[in-house]
Amino acid sequence: MKEKFSYPVLAIITANILIALGGQLFKDDWTTFYSSLPTWAWVITFIGIVIIVLVFLIKPKNKIAKKNFNSGFVVHNQPILGYQNHSKLNYKNVDWLFVFPKSNSWNEDGSRINPDILETKEYPYCPNCKNIELDEKKSFLGKYVWSCIGCGFKISNKISAKEESKNALKIGKNEYIKSLNS
Incomplete structure (x- = not known):
């Protein structure tokens, strides 16, 4: 089955781009950029990631799974004459x-x-x-x-x-x- 592009892949690509940009802005020590961010910025970022995961990934999949639940065991009696x-x-x-x-x-x-x-x-x-x-x-x-x-x-x-x-x-x-x- 062909895998489709998903939000986690987008998040990983975005994170790598931000790390690369941070490294270019602070060429001497790129960790300075990330360590200089205040704690509230990290908390807001973490909460935003959790909300994105809940809204875009978990909720729709659970909704679809509930609608299309199948036990995996199917008994179907076929009539003799069709x-x-x-x-x-x-x-x-x-x-x-x-x-x-x-x-x-x-x-x-x-x-x-x-x-x-x-x-x-x-x-x-x-x-x-x-x-x-x-x-x-x-x-x-x-x-x-x-x-x-x-x-x-x-x-x-x-x-x-x-x-x-x-x-x-x-x-x-x-x-x-x-x-x-x-």
Whole structure:
């Protein structure tokens, strides 16, 4: 996986530049510059570094980790006869495909199935191509970018496709129940 540029790298580069500038300003003894700084300047610098680390590094990563927590142990029962497509929903400007397990029953078309057996695909589909699943990549700022390999469509989202599919499923089930009642 390709490593991305981060704030600690920026801090190290900045510190080296400041040390080099301090050495150029006080050519005889560059340590004089740093030892001449008052204690309050060191305290403010330390507090500033701690705030930067907390705000830009720890907080966003924890927020993303909580949203996308995965235990690492996944059990998924695949139906014996596979899935049958049911409907599509446009949510967050992408299409989500709803499926249900195939069965040998009389209700093969899925017109009146139990809403509890509806599922959604983990990744959304391109709204332009209609049948190409979008790829998901994490951006530098912690967002997720969904892109289509067919037409180049791109959209970013704060939540991963796996988590967003759960929200789409809730909305899709609600829409299906409304259509059954009308």
